Structure formats: structure tokens, C-alpha cells
Amino acid sequence: MIKIALKNIKILSFLNKVPIIRYFFILKINENFQNIQTNPVLEKFYTDIYVKNKTSKRTANNRFTDIDKISLRYLDKEKINYIHDIAVSSGITSDNFYEYLKIKNIPFQMDISDKYAQIFVKKGFTTKVFDLDNHLIFAYWGAFFAGDKNIFFPLSVLLYKIIEKYNKKYDADYALYLFHPSILKKIADNKINVIEYDIFQTERNKKYDFVRSMNILNKGYFSKSKLLTAVTNIKDSLKENGILLVGRTNSKGINNASFFKKIANKLILLEDVNNGSEIKDLILNA
Numbered sequence: 325m326i327k328i329a330l331k332n333i334k335i336l337s338f339l340n341k342v343p344i345i346r347y348f349f350i351l352k353i354n355e356n357f358q359n360i361q362t363n364p365v366l367e368k369f370y371t372d373i374y375v376k377n378k379t380s381k382r383t384a385n386n387r388f389t390d391i392d393k394i395s396l397r398y399l400d401k402e403k404i405n406y407i408h409d410i411a412v413s414s415g416i417t418s419d420n421f422y423e424y425l426k427i428k429n430i431p432f433q434m435d436i437s438d439k440y441a442q443i444f445v446k447k448g449f450t451t452k453v454f455d456l457d458n459h460l461i462f463a464y465w466g467a468f469f470a471g472d473k474n475i476f477f478p479l480s481v482l483l484y485k486i487i488e489k490y491n492k493k494y495d496a497d498y499a500l501y502l503f504h505p506s507i508l509k510k511i512a513d514n515k516i517n518v519i520e521y522d523i524f525q526t527e528r529n530k531k532y533d534f535v536r537s538m539n540i541l542n543k544g545y546f547s548k549s550k551l552l553t554a555v556t557n558i559k560d561s562l563k564e565n566g567i568l569l570v571g572r573t574n575s576k577g578i579n580n581a582s583f584f585k586k587i588a589n590k591l592i593l594l595e596d597v598n599n600g601s602e603i604k605d606l607i608l609n610a
């Protein structure tokens with residue numbers, strides 16, 4: 325089976341509501357991508373995209389209502405909290421967090437990051453989408469979608485492998501950020517700051533009071549040693565007494581998360597939400 329790519333948002337919105345059929349269709353990206361406001365179409369698009377290290381870009385509006393509320397307990401009401409939201413995908417959950425903190429009158433500055441936020445597109449009958457490191461993320465061959473990972477759509481994966489094999493070099497026609505319009509607006513208004521950040525490599529020494537890392541430090545994505553490297557790196561980016569929130573949204577939509585505090589270069593457990601993070605032990609030993 326192969327996925328069909330369409331540009332028409334109205335048709336996609338309609339198809340999105342049809343059980344089973346909806347899985348056969350995906351948005352065909354174009355220069356207008358950053359103006360698309362239709363959340364269900366966008367959410368479906370991100371769900372179907374896997375980046376080079378096989379992590380999904382899946383995210384959803386209001387995914388963290390519960391943990392946003394709990395996060396409030398760990399933020400200072402009197403002075404500016406420097407916040408970093410890691411691996412945000414479309415950034416819609418950062419937008420939710422931002423709006424919630426504003427309502428609650430919390431003073432803060434927010435950095436957001438995602439290693440694969442920026443994409444580079446080469447147009448043509450075969451439209452190719454690359455990341456910063458020149459890796460093909462996904463492509464379209466006419467109306468057919470080519471993606472790196474999907475057990476239910478093996479022909480889309482095969483098409484991806486063929487296109488990837490014969491397209492090592494590229495010169496992009498345009499580049500864009502895969503952020504939601506609401507986040508793009510906040511970036512343009514200097515309300516939110518985008519930084520380049522790779523969980524395994526980027527150093528941000530003792531910069532943040534609160535770091536959130538949701539749905540990226542997952543056992544299903546990375547080996548124990550890779551996770552340890554990332555956790556140590558993220559820990560270094562926290563100030564003394566800084567807070568780390570790590571978690572995963574499970575298949576039922578429940579957020580299994582834990583809050584930690586950095587004390588004397590160790591992370592101490594403060595609180596588990598819904599049984600806590602699946603990598604809690606690894607974090608406590610980092």
C-alpha cells in the first residue's frame with residue numbers, strides 16, 4: 325500500500341474524518357505550508373513524518389494540559405524563568421505552554437528547539453525534502469508519498485529507499501520551518517526564541533531554570549547509552565536547582581512523566597505523573 329499526497333486542504337479535512345481511508349492520504353507540502361491553520365490536517369501530517377534517526381514528528385494540540393498545570397508548581401512566580409522546550413516538532417505544545425504561563429502571570433523567557441525543524445525542498449515531479457545534514461526526510465513522486473518508516477505502507481517506504489539511493493546531492497528551491505503558524509507568529513514577534521539544539525551534541529552550559537523534553541527521550545527511539553549521553557547533556561544545560569521534565573505520551577494519550585531537580589550535578593526525583601518516565605532510573609543515575 326502507498327500513501328497519496330494532496331495539496332487541497334478542504335479535501336484532506338474531509339478525508340481525515342473518514343475512518344481507515346484517512347490513513348491513505350497525506351498533505352503535499354508546498355511554499356504555502358506555513359500558512360496552513362487546519363489543525364487536524366497538520367496533526368495528521370506530523371504523525372506520518374519520521375526524521376532520519378527514525379523519530380516521529382507526531383504531536384498534538386493540548387497534549388500536555390495535565391503536565392502544564394503541574395509545571396506551574398516548579399516555576400518561580402517572582403523572577404524570570406528561563407525555559408527550554410526540546411524537540412518540539414510543530415511547536416503547538418510550546419504554544420499551549422506559553423499561553424498557559426501567560427494566563428498564570430509567570431515571568432519567563434522561552435527557547436524552543438528541534439533538530440529537524442528546518443527543511444529544504446527541491447521541487448519537481450519528484451519533490452524531495454531534506455534536513456540540515458542533506459538527508460532525505462521524505463519525498464513525493466507525483467501524487468505518491470515516500471516516507472522512511474511505516475509498516476502499513478511498504479510501497480511508500482520502498483519509494484523512499486529508491487529516491488534516497490539516487491539523490492545524494494541537492495540544491496533546494498526553498499527552505500522553511502515546520503512550525504505551526506501560531507509559533508511562527510510568536511517567533512516573529514520575539515516572544516519565543518528558536519535555537520539550534522541536538523540533544524546529543526549541543527552544549528548550553530547552566531542556562532536554564534526549566535527544561536522540558538517530551539516524547540524524544542524514549543526507549544523505543546534510542547539505546548541506553550545514547551539516552552544517557554542526551555540526559556547528561558541536558559542536565560548540563562540546567563542551572564543549579566533547575567527543573568527537568570521528561571516524559572512520553574503513551575498509546576492511550578496518557579502522559580507518563582517525571583519532574584527532577586538538579587542538585588550538586590545530580591538529578592533528584594521530585595514527582596511522577598501517571599507512573600513516571602520510562603527512563604526514570606537512567607536519569608537518576610546520570
Ligand SMILES: C[S@@+](CC[C@H](N)C(=O)[O-])C[C@H]1O[C@@H](n2cnc3c(N)ncnc32)[C@H](O)[C@@H]1O
Nearest residue numbers: 380381382383411412413439440522523538539
Ligand atoms: C515525537 S516529536 C515530539 C514533539 C513534542 N515534544 C510532543 O511531545 O508533542 C519528536 C521530535 O524530536 C525531534 N528530534 C529527533 N532527533 C532529535 C535530536 N537529536 N535532537 C533534537 N530533536 C530531535 C524530531 O524532529 C521530532 O520533531
